[in-house]
Every structure is written in C-alpha cells, then in structure tokens.
Amino acid sequence: MGRIITYPEAIKEAIAQEMARDSSVFVLGQGVDDPKRILGTTKGLLEKFGGNRVFDTPLSEDGMTGVAIGAALGGLRPIHTHIRMDFMLLAMNQIINMAAKMRYMSGGKLFVPLVIRSMIGKSWGQGPQHSQSIYPLFMNIPGLKIFAPSTPYDAKGCLVSAIRDNNPVIFIEHRLLYYQKGHVPRESYTIPFGKARILTQGKDITLIGVSQMAVECLRARHYLQEAGIDAEVIDPVCLSPLDMETIISSVLKTKKLVVIDNAWMKCGLGAEIAACLMEKGLSGDVSVHRMGFEFVPCPTTPALEEYFYPNAKKIAFQAYQMMGREKEHWAPKKNLEIEEVEFKGPF
Amino acid sequence: MKRQNIELVKVLYKSMYRIRRIEEEIIRIYPTDKIKSPVHLSIGQEAISVGICEALNLNDVVFGSYRGHALYLAKGGNPRKMISELYGKASGCAKGKAGSMHLLDVDKGVMGTSAIVGTTIPVSVGYAYSLKYKKSDSVVVSFFGDGAVDEGGFHESLNFAALKGLPVLFICENNLYAIHSHHIKRHHSDNIFERAKTYGMPAERIEDGDIFKIYETAVKCLKKIREGEGPVFLECFTCRWKEHVGPGDDFHLGYRDREEVLLWKERDQLKKLKSALGPVVSHEIESVIEEEIKKAFEFAEVSSFPSREEIYTDVFKD
Numbered sequence: 001m002g003r004i005i006t007y008p009e010a011i012k013e014a015i016a017q018e019m020a021r022d023s024s025v026f027v028l029g030q031g032v033d034d035p036k037r038i039l040g041t042t043k044g045l046l047e048k049f050g051g052n053r054v055f056d057t058p059l060s061e062d063g064m065t066g067v068a069i070g071a072a073l074g075g076l077r078p079i080h081t082h083i084r085m086d087f088m089l090l091a092m093n094q095i096i097n098m099a100a101k102m103r104y105m106s107g108g109k110l111f112v113p114l115v116i117r118s119m120i121g122k123s124w125g126q127g128p129q130h131s132q133s134i135y136p137l138f139m140n141i142p143g144l145k146i147f148a149p150s151t152p153y154d155a156k157g158c159l160v161s162a163i164r165d166n167n168p169v170i171f172i173e174h175r176l177l178y179y180q181k182g183h184v185p186r187e188s189y190t191i192p193f194g195k196a197r198i199l200t201q202g203k204d205i206t207l208i209g210v211s212q213m214a215v216e217c218l219r220a221r222h223y224l225q226e227a228g229i230d231a232e233v234i235d236p237v238c239l240s241p242l243d244m245e246t247i248i249s250s251v252l253k254t255k256k257l258v259v260i261d262n263a264w265m266k267c268g269l270g271a272e273i274a275a276c277l278m279e280k281g282l283s284g285d286v287s288v289h290r291m292g293f294e295f296v297p298c299p300t301t302p303a304l305e306e307y308f309y310p311n312a313k314k315i316a317f318q319a320y321q322m323m324g325r326e327k328e329h330w331a332p333k334k335n336l337e338i339e340e341v342e343f344k345g346p347f
Numbered sequence: 348m349k350r351q352n353i354e355l356v357k358v359l360y361k362s363m364y365r366i367r368r369i370e371e372e373i374i375r376i377y378p379t380d381k382i383k384s385p386v387h388l389s390i391g392q393e394a395i396s397v398g399i400c401e402a403l404n405l406n407d408v409v410f411g412s413y414r415g416h417a418l419y420l421a422k423g424g425n426p427r428k429m430i431s432e433l434y435g436k437a438s439g440c441a442k443g444k445a446g447s448m449h450l451l452d453v454d455k456g457v458m459g460t461s462a463i464v465g466t467t468i469p470v471s472v473g474y475a476y477s478l479k480y481k482k483s484d485s486v487v488v489s490f491f492g493d494g495a496v497d498e499g500g501f502h503e504s505l506n507f508a509a510l511k512g513l514p515v516l517f518i519c520e521n522n523l524y525a526i527h528s529h530h531i532k533r534h535h536s537d538n539i540f541e542r543a544k545t546y547g548m549p550a551e552r553i554e555d556g557d558i559f560k561i562y563e564t565a566v567k568c569l570k571k572i573r574e575g576e577g578p579v580f581l582e583c584f585t586c587r588w589k590e591h592v593g594p595g596d597d598f599h600l601g602y603r604d605r606e607e608v609l610l611w612k613e614r615d616q617l618k619k620l621k622s623a624l625g626p627v628v629s630h631e632i633e634s635v636i637e638e639e640i641k642k643a644f645e646f647a648e649v650s651s652f653p654s655r656e657e658i659y660t661d662v663f664k665d
Contacts, residue, residue, distance in 0.1 A: 026480070052480060058510070063469040063503025070410075070473020073458060076480060078473075093500070097463045098470060105449045106459065107441030108661035142662055166664040 007180045010152035011041045014159035017188045019049050025163055026053040029081030038081055061090035069099050072112045085118040086132045099168040100143030114168045121175050127300035133263040138170055139240050145193055146239040148172040150214035152182040154237055157191030174212035194241035202232035205319050206250045210262040210269055219312030223332035229323055244276050251286050256322050260310050261292035268292055287322055359397055359558055360620040365636050366393045366417045367617055372640055374594040383435035384446035389417030391588035394616040395520050396421035398561030402569055408456040410467040411490040413448035415460035418490050423455035426643040436650035443653050465491060465498030472504045475513035486572050487515045494525030496539050509547035512577035516568055519582040526591045527602040543580035550580035558616040586611035
C-alpha cells in the first residue's frame, strides 16, 4: 500500500512477476518486443527473459492462437496479446472451436492454460474496426473465462489469476483505462474469478459498468451527488463466470439498476443481468435500464462518436430519471473536475 | 517390391489389418444405430498413418482430423476406448463427449483430432514450440487432408514452423477430394508439396501409396527433424474408398469414377503386406487382432452410458 502506479504498469508488473516465478509462462503477439512494447505493458520483458519467452508473431491471428493453444497443451502458459480486440475476430475458430472445447472434447484429459490479452479502443478516431468490444460473444461460450478489470489493482491481480488458471482466459483492457492510477501492492496477489467489486457503496440506485464504463459510473455518481442521489457503483470485474450474488444483493437494497455495457447492448451484460433478475422473480420489485453503444458501427468522427458511447452525464441523467424526479428538469452540467475522477483505491 | 525386414512387415501388417477390420466392423454395426456418432472412415488411407506412426517413438505426438480412426489406432490408441467412444459410452476415450471426430489417447501421444478442417495444424505447431522450448527430443506429426490446404491456418502454420525451426512433420493426406470437391477445382496447380517448400522447408511427394516408401521417408524425415533441422513436409496421395461420411459407397453421386477407386484397390497395401508374409504368418496375426476387435466391441456393448452429472464435468480444470 502507499504506492500508486498506472494500469499498464500494473499489467507489466503482473506479467514480469509471473514470468520470473514460472518458467513456463511466455508472451507472444504482434509488437510485444517492438519499440513501443504494447504501450509499455511488455517493457523490459525481452531483455529479462529472452526471445524464446517474448516474441513478435507474424500477422496470423488464427494460426498464432492455435500455436498458443498447442504450446499450452505442451505444458506452457502462453500470454497471447492483441493490441485491439477487433483482431480477435480473426482468431475465433481457434478460441471457440479449440481452446474453449479441448478439455470437454478430451473428457478431461487435456487442459489449455492460455491468456488472451486484448485492448478495446476508443476515441481519437478509432472508428468501426478499432473500437469493438466483443465480450458478449465470448460470454455466450462455455469453456472461456473473461476478466475486464477497471482498476490498476484489479488489473494486476486478475492477470496473475488468469496466468495461473488452467483454462483459457480472455483478459480485456480498455485503452482509456491506461490513464487510471491506483494503489497496487508490489508483491504478487490474485483476484478470484466470478467476484464483482463494489467500487462505492450507495443506497439509492445501483450502477454496473463494464471495464471503462465503471469509471464513467464513478463520474456519474459524482454528478448524482449534486442532485442528492447516492449511487452504488459495481465493477463486475469478471464477466464469465458472473457474480450475480453481489449484483442481486445490491439491487435488493436499491431497487433500481442501470447496467452500462461497454459494448452493444443486445445479448450483452445488461441483457444477461435483467434476464437473471426476472428468473429470480425480482422483476416486479426492481426497475432496470440498459445502456451501451448505439446499435450502429462506431463512427470515426468525434462529432458523431460523442453520441455513440454512454458517458457519465448520460448515465447520471438516466439514473436521475429512474429516481422519479424527471419533473424537476435536472441535468448534469459538464464538470471537468468530475470528468477527471479516478478511483485510486486502496481496497 | 524389394525384400523387406520381415519384422517390419509383420508390424505394418498388424497395424494395418487392425484398422481395416475395425473399420469393416463399424460398417457392419452401423445400421444398428449403436454407434452414436458420424463416422469418416479411413479405409483405403490406412497406409499413411501406419507407415508414419511405425517410424515414431512413444513420446512423439500426433494431431489429426475427423478422419482419424487410422491415425488413432496406428499410434497405439486403445481400440476398446475408441469403440466405446463411438458408442457414446462412459468408457470411451473422452467419456462419450467427443465421438469419432475427436479421438485421443494422451498416453500414446494421440493428442487430438478436430472436426474443423485444418484446425489442428497450428495447434501441432504450438505443441512443437513447447517441445523446442523444453529442449525435448520428441517430434510432432501433424496429419491433415488436401482440404486443409485451402485454410489460412495451414499457411500461417507452415510459415511459423519454418520461421522458428520447429520439430514438426507435416503430413498431407491428399485423397483428392474435400467432401466431393476435387483438389484441382480448388487449387490452381497440383503442387501442394511445392508450395510447402516456398515457406522454407524440405518437401516431398509420394504418389503411389507404397507403405514401405512412406515408412522409409518418415524415418529419413524424422531423423532430420530430430537433428534440429526444422520442419519437413510430406504429401501422400491416397484414396478414400468409402463415402465422405458414413459407411457406404458413393459412386451413385457421380463426382468420381469407380475406376479411380479401383486403381487404388488394386494397389491395396494390406494385400501386398499379406502376400509378403504368406498365409501362415498373416493368419496368426489376424487371429490375434480378430480376438482384440471382438473384445473391443463387446466391451463397448456392455459399458454404461455416462451418468447425467457428467454433462457438467470437464468444462474447466481446477
């Protein structure tokens, strides 16, 4: 405690510590050993661990995912890195047909300890093919685990857990989270799968935000405070398996829920949570609203992109309406101090 | 045929006879619906798996495709577990969760077969990466058909294997058809092995299906690979005698001539091996195998189906 580092520094530290601890861990992916080192997240690894354990790959996402799976079957622990999540679409065959199924197809004889890191892009003209966030596709597949932490603390602990896990884990990083800073212990630690984190307690309404949307929820919480509304903010952290228990107990308290997907809403986390609440017989007691990307490809120009994503003000306004106070005509005014809110922990 | 070491002929005959007869038994049983799995029979193509696998060590591993019965058996896969798997029984090699298209026997180095064409090729290469990483002297053999050559992953895999000098032997079993589509309808030129060379590895083609040639070539290639010279590619022409999937013939479909298959039946390597051994020795081998096959099917018959809770196991490893 006491030490504040950035999200990418937390990732780099997790990888470096696990590579030092376990010689079967290695890193592959486009650009992992290039001058930019995946925005610094693989900095120093080549020098410390050598080219057999840190290497650039051909631009063969499908083939290299297969290579990572094969290496995992051979007893290694690969960390395969994609600088954009969109590139994973080239590897869906290996991820879904092989990685997710090899343990089942082998009747439990084989296992695939594989981590796939991928980054979601946003803003500065990322456009339709550099901004996609396809975790709902993976949430639909048994045999995969998915982490999407929003804080540096969880980024380190989740990545350590992912590397040590004996199954394929998709680890989702949002490009804008790279500006997040927070308390991160120097020593190694793990964060459990299937455990959501209550970022801030509140009594009036529950906001659940995926990945960078958790940060937007924290900002929205500040706006709502101006209107006298006390929001509870939950980061699901792990999208599969999902911690419905924590979500349900929060919703039972607040009776109001906004789920903000960091993706298109259809068949997303909001849909999943709403369906679970209905199945539990809670739909009558709870009002639920979903937010997410507009259901169009992401436009490149900022003039349109602004309308594509949910943001703190939109979330706050939605929450305010759900509190039944829409007649007071409150709307959050952009506040730069709030827009820069970063959750620093510690936990 | 040149004179061959009689022990080698025996071994090849035993393995090949086992595969042929198991496939024939599958054909016989199939109409009863006891086999709860689509079957892509290896009949006609056995010589490739047998010739290659007899040149391997126990700690070498193989990956293959959904037409994997021959490969599984040739590498030493347990026939009881295979037939049980086809029957969907708990005693199957994957507890009935996989079926004919996903046979494996990890103890014997049969690391997996896949129903998606070409999908095990990069996985084989990755396994080879782990062997090199661990400085193991084992080799991976990646079996696939001519259809797999159409897939991007094939080319990505050859490139990476050559780039890193990995210990992998690529075996393209070219039976000329991807289901019913002839290889020359799908490829500009009849040069699969030549294409492999351009990625930076030696490549050869065996056109007549001669099991001794396949075996000897495998021995030669494996030696090179074990000496650290990187991957080698071997294209073997062959012929699938039966339909793409299922136990029947398919001449009524009209996509290939009966003569095409008859030519390969005349070259049947099983018959060639049998005549090299003579009736007495071959009969001895046959009776041992027949007993083994009978027991395998009986074992599958009496085995139980997996219990209901098995549906939830083996999704994740703790």
